[in-house]
């Protein structure tokens with residue numbers, strides 16, 4: 152398909168950036184589930200990303216687990232951490248989840264530097280891992296193989312989440328966001344639903360973190376500061392929180408805009424980034440996905456109207 | 464020993480206080496199996512608060528409520544629908560970003576058991592449940608004349624249609640007791656007549672009991688087997704529609720309220 156075509160003609164660096172987009176799309180899929188569909192705010196998804204990355208790195212280096220077997224472990228670790236954080240936070244009303252996740256994101260780099268854990272985490276130094284090569288003698292570079300792997304995992308995750316959102320649980324998640332009391336009166340166990348949604352969200356983002364670790368071949372506390380959480384939050388909002396397509400758009404933003412800002416002004420890339428961000432939020436209040444949806448709807452409408460005139 | 468079947472719903476000395484306001488000052492009543500029980504009273508007399516106590520949205524500060532003999536006051540809110548108590552809300556509590564069909568389907572949530580895994584993997588359990596729920600959706604949509612609105616967003620509907628969507632959402636959950644808070648809100652004269660017929664049809668078809676809060680006296684007196692009148696958080700009359708209409712306290716309450 153179209154998405155596999157880049158393997159043919161792109162260089163490793165370009166493939167690496169496409170892999171990053173697929174990886175961030177997976178991370179944002181998790182975040183959008185909580186923020187867009189669940190209506191909760193998480194400022195700490197970087198912590199789940201980190202939990203997945205470290206799970207993979209530690210299992211590979213300390214336990215000799217093959218990289219592919221660490222992927223489900225990373226998802227499980229993310230789900231467990233998400234459950235632990237979400238269980239108390241989601242039983243309280245208001246913005247506790249935002250505050251608690253922010254606290255988690257702030258604490259994670261320090262926790263990773265902790266002396267007692269150094270034999271596994273490598274402390275400030277972090278852990279270096281090997282980029283896996285293509286299996287079964289496939290004629291692919293490691294970057295090509297990782298691109299394919301990330302693409303496949305992300306595509307499967309998007310399909311599963313789309314299935315979920317179309318059915319009983321998806322309706323309940325949105326119902327709770329729209330009118331919690333009415334959803335409860337219809338028999339939705341709100342605290343349980345929110346906690347499970349949050350755990351699934353954390354698992355998806357942790358899985359992305361695991362892929363991210365394989366791509367960068369390295370994890371360290373400084374890769375997972377609170378700034379990563381903010382970046383994910385920004386990507387989610389700019390892409391459009393209330394759709395799963397928005398996660399892809401947000402991932403493109405996260406990967407493409409910082410180098411763009413850098414090329415516009417070497418002196419103050421942060422300021423350029425800020426201006427682009429503000430412009431995006433002004434011009435597309437419902438995110439890139441929202442803008443595309445409206446554009447599609449209006450061109451469809453115009454076509455239909457023109458068709459109608461033909462008949463008349 | 465033949466034990467009498469407990470009444471469907473029984474409230475004993477239910478009291479609710481909001482800060483200094485005594486919204487309910489010890490209300491007792493019984494609603495029987497298969498009954499349509501009208502609940503009338505001027506604005507602010509505590510009818511909605513009583514509904515909220517039954518569905519545990521409000522906590523009673525005294526007294527208790529029993530459903531089919533089991534104490535329900537104090538139970539978690541999400542347990543009420545599975546126990547068999549469905550309801551609508553006075554000022555519409557629909558899900559604004561969902562379509563009419565999805566709004567109604569949320570009412571069937573408690574009948575299903577397919578969780579996250581079944582939903583993501585489209586397991587048979589979930590697919591079968593969804594088919595059953597959609598079959599019931601078709602049935603209630605036909606009954607309530609919502610067929611042509613199923614794809615619409617609820618925010619685009621007139622208030623009266625929103626009320627019907629709420630009724631459908633409650634009915635799809637197969638309740639044995641239905642709490643309707645002012646279902647005739649936003650209806651014209653002819654539509655109120657249709658609603659009266661509809662409520663009778665709903666009871667016959669689903670074999671349920673209805674507790675009906677309404678301001679349209681004609682409607683209440685016509686469809687109810689029994690009427691309870693309230694004023695200032697207390698019950699002032701309880702009997703057949705004819706008895707309650709003759710009750711001096713009721714006449715006084717309504718004349719006082721009209722002015």
Ligand SMILES: Nc1ncnc2c1ncn2[C@@H]1O[C@H](COP(=O)(O)OP(=O)(O)O)[C@@H](O)[C@H]1O
Nearest residue numbers: 481484486504505506507508509510511512513
């Ligand atoms: N959440 C609330 N907080 C404070 N007072 C309330 C609340 N709900 C109802 N009340 C008060 O309780 C009384 C009964 O209200 P309500 O049950 O809505 O009456 P009705 O439905 O018969 O019009 C009113 O005086 C109302 O102001």
Ligand SMILES: [Mg+2]
Nearest residue numbers: 510511512553
């Ligand atoms: Mg009321």
